[in-house]
Amino acid sequence: MSKLSDLTIAGMRDGLAGKSFSATELAESSITAIEAARDLNAFVTEAPEKALEMARTSDARIAKGEAGPLEGIPLGIKDLYCTEGTLTTASSHILDGFVPGYESTVTANLWGDGAVMLGKLACDEFAMGSSNETSYYGNVINPWRNRGSNKPLVPGGSSGGSSAAVAARLCPGATATDTGGSIRQPAAFTGTVGIKPTYGRCSRWGIAAFASSLDQAGPITRTVRDAAIMLRSMAGHDPKDSTSVDIALPDFEAALTGDIRGMKIGIPKEYRMDGMKAEIETLWTQGIGWLKDAGAEIIDISLPHTKYALPAYYIVANAEASSNLARYDGVKYGLREQGVDITELYEKTRAAGFGAEVKRRILMGTYVLSAGYYDAYYLRAQKVRTLIKRDFEQVFETIDTILTPSTPTAAFAAGEKTDPIDMYLNDIFTVTVNMSGLPAISIPAGLSSEGTPLGLQLIGKAFDEETLFRVGGVLEEAAGFDAAPENWWA
Amino acid sequence: MYEEARETDPKKYIAGAAGDWELVVGLEVHAQISSKSKLFSGASAEYGGEPNDHVSIVDAAMPGMLPVINEFCVRQAVKTGLGLKAQINLRSVFDRKNYFYPDLPQGYQISQFKDPIVGPGTVLLDMKDGARVEIGIERLHMEQDAGKSIHDQHPSKTYVDLNRSGVALMEIVSLPDIRSSEEARAYVTKLRSILRYLGTCDGNMEEGSMRADVNVSVRRPGDPFGTRCEIKNVNSIRYVGQAIEYEARRQIDILEEGGSIDQETRLFDPKSGKTRAMRSKEEAHDYRYFPDPDLLPLEFTREWVDEIAAELPELPDEKRARLMSDYGLSAYDAGVLVADQASSAYFEKVATGRNAKLAVNWVMGDLSASANEKNVGLDQVGISPDQLGGLIDLIEDKTISGKIAKDVFEILLAEGGDPRTIVEDKGLKQVTDTGAIEAAVDEVIAANPDKVAEVREKPRMAGWFVGQVMKATGGKANPKAVNDILKAKLGL
Amino acid sequence: MSFDSATVQKIARLARIAISDDEAEKLQGELSAILGWVEMLNEVDVEGVAPMTSVTPMTLKKRRDEVTDGGYAEKVTANAPESDEHFFVVPKVVE
């Protein structure tokens, strides 16, 4: 580790506290790293001036002894989060030129705790994708490559800009969002840590909505500790979000005790999918062994409705999306294509503004809500959702957390998956959690046969992120994942 | 399935070229909830304002904006439900009604579809002919108002102002129980009166606080319902009546010529008094209602509802019954008085502790006439309840006669002042001193011996003597005393 | 379940997205495949199961009736593609 930007959040925090370096130096180091990494295409908007200005303010606060918990820590922000005065696009052409006059609650919380914004990170358009190939601003490239290959791999999605930037050490942490796996899957694909907290833990206010009942903000970082530090600052009750919960916010970092003796870990048999790659199976078995060695009890469980989660998800998420994205109509902000009348204006604007995947999902969502189909699709999916959640409630009566693989494969090549359903299957292990509102974390646990990262997922009880951090810390320690992508981009 | 609750009086039928037609009307009234801020945002709900000034980024549907419900609006809706003697649903759900329109910034309206906050209720109408008509309320739900599209600001553009966007509305849906334009007008009037009593809507139709979607169909008596047309956004009670009359006639003409009615949305043009089909023939609506995932079901307890019920004011029907029994008002007079809260309050201030009959006569007589003349409420005529009460007191204690009272009333109207002071200053006091009256009688008798002879033949002539005595006393003599003394002196 | 192109066009119209015939044809296949795939939900017995309304147990939050927002027409219309004197402007809408 030669550069300041290579440090973790905890490392930066210690260095700043010990006056080893200033926040301005940290920001400068990150800015340099970002400028050198443009081949990754991780940022839609770089904000170096803003970063330096915020860093100077941090230095002043540190000098006065008024440092916040994230004082001077430079972070990347997924471009789904509205940031006052900074272009916010959701990686969509339809938000062309949109500069919000307001700040999302989560980012406001981060700035309130002293963090510094480096810029806005690309994602799949409106968070709809699993590979970051649907951004209007082009694909994000995974810093990792298959051993001996130059072929670009996807960084996962939708928070691919976030995962790529953290993996490439452009920033020690980034905000992300997870609707069906969009934090955990890109974390798994890039050897980073990503946690989707319990639905309601972080405010959704000021984050462009994809699917309201599923969307949840969370961090991507390089360590479990960093995730705990960052989530604590992001989370908290927000009176502006009717679905944000008003409960005590624990000190997540304090949950990292390293002691999981006697904890009960569930292993769901339904996650052993047909045709699952042997290396995924092996990784999972390894993970079970590590936790057992640490004194946890392993219990076989069943979550019978698992396989229905993905199709039910695509109905619910797309239905909500079709309505949430109706506001992008060329009237109030963003792109407008001229039309002879208002209908043509709408139709041309939305045709030009949305990419193929977003259109596909809007149409699918419109269809499942339309007259005569609502009961058969949307209502049925919401009933199945109740059953999926019930599965978890039942097993959590006897266990503390569930261990599964994060993804069915390692990062794949850009352009490799062209069939939508094939792409959707990426989320098969992650989506059940969104359907149930539960928290889950992905932890880098090993390398694929191609030398790219693989992750393990821990699923927790509602509002029990602490257990995820505790067990996750142990898993991280046991896995000892210290691989880093070769720096080919700088 | 809706079962028809009433039979129509054949007198209400509309005569056609070949037999009678029966009119069937149902109303959806949109009433703006009286509140300071909007249903789901903290922007002002006040009428007017500079363009887009009463607008928050939530109302403008900026990316990432979320609704948070206004508790007071919920309370207002429950209160209204109670006032309509309706079922209050302890659990209701907000749905999104999806459609595109420039003044609908979210691309959907947050409304209540399957599970409204208020279920079935009733509104009672008192018709002029004394009939009481019961109109069923199907439901009341809460929803957001849209913004305003202004089409006449520019030759080729529509201007959009979102000040109304997100303002809380109650949509009150009646059953198709209304059978005449008169009943429709009475229904809206009564509904408005109930809402005003409750303080849940100001009922100001000029400012759009109340608008009605009017569903009109016709049929041969005894037939099933005909195809209906919906006339959108009618914004005065008078227009409701006109729109229905025009629309009924239009439908009858079509049917009598062998045509059929297209179910369609129409607009009423107050200038021509006609309805016309909306020009934007939109494809069949498919609103794709589904529960708003940004909100949770709206739930509250029976206790909370009971608390609101306990605070309910006396409503028009109850007040009407009380005015009839306490003050002996006729059903019609009581109905007229309670329609306007200020008028009935005025009346009660005048009548309390006074001769009710006198109070009724004065309030419903001279005061109402002045109010009608000025086209204002009873409380705005310019005579306070204390002034009118004081005047009545003077009649009651025989300080003045009823006739003089009318003069004092005119003075009060023109100049104001205290009635007793006016009577004293102008010397209008009634003379009850029999000595003074006797002197005047003697004088008249002495001056008219021929008339005295005449009156003994024709006692009907006595009136002439009364007139002379009154004239001599400047109208202030007590008429009964004058009569008695005259009769005695003339030996009649 | 399979989509015909008329259905695709109808849905696209509802969603206010102009699509070409070529796009409609492609979408027809893709949407048919996705809907075919979600058909597996029909295997699930949902008899008597309540549809999910709230994914985590909570009650609806309410605000007090106070004016706390608005009064910034400039900010509201700052990003508008077309505006005039703080009005949003669109092509003439005929009613």
Ligand SMILES: [Mg+2]
């Ligand atoms: Mg209506």
Ligand SMILES: [Zn+2]
């Ligand atoms: Zn309505």
